[in-house]
Amino acid sequence: MSDLLKTLTSIRALRVATKEFTLQELESILEKFQLITNERRQLIEENQRKEQERLERIAKYKALLAQDGLTLTDLVDDPTFTTKRPRKKIAPRKAKYQYTDQNGKVKTWTGQGRMPLSLQAELNTGKTLADFEI
Known part of the structure; x- marks a missing residue:
């Protein structure tokens, strides 16, 4: 754990570190921490929303497959479906x-x-x- 994280997570260490600060400086720091916290909260909510939309699309496609009487293995077992591209063989080079x-x-x-x-x-x-x- 970094020294900064130790200081920020310990109330005693935080009191010692901010002992010399004015009230205005502490309020400015608090505003910045609140801004960072709100940004992080929004980012997490956005990621959760995107994941939920992705899961809904997956469920929709599964329902469409079931409606047509298909399963995922029907799609994966298709010989035209490949997950890996074959590697090209590189011809050996002549010595120079x-x-x-x-x-x-x-x-x-x-x-x-x-x-x-x-x-x-x-x-x-x-x-x-x-x-x-x-």
Whole structure:
């Protein structure tokens, strides 16, 4: 819990924190808290109203389905109904660069993703990527 929340939820801590405030400052703070509280209350009421409307629409559509003799499983079992798009297969890329790692093995890199550390070390010594092109 944050220090501010601890102060605001404890009457003792709140009294200590506001001891130096004038009555006008306290009333100004109170107005702001009331404004925030009213805004939050309106937001909650709006969300509840929207949820109630959504539930009413769902009930309406269920009634229409029942009236036509259909169930939700009739709609979901439809082979044309899909929830997931099939992923496209990405063709493997050809290697663009060839380098030798620290162990002496010859390796390749497509230029995609992170640069291999051994290739980066070679570039740090002054070579260029063009030196490693296949």
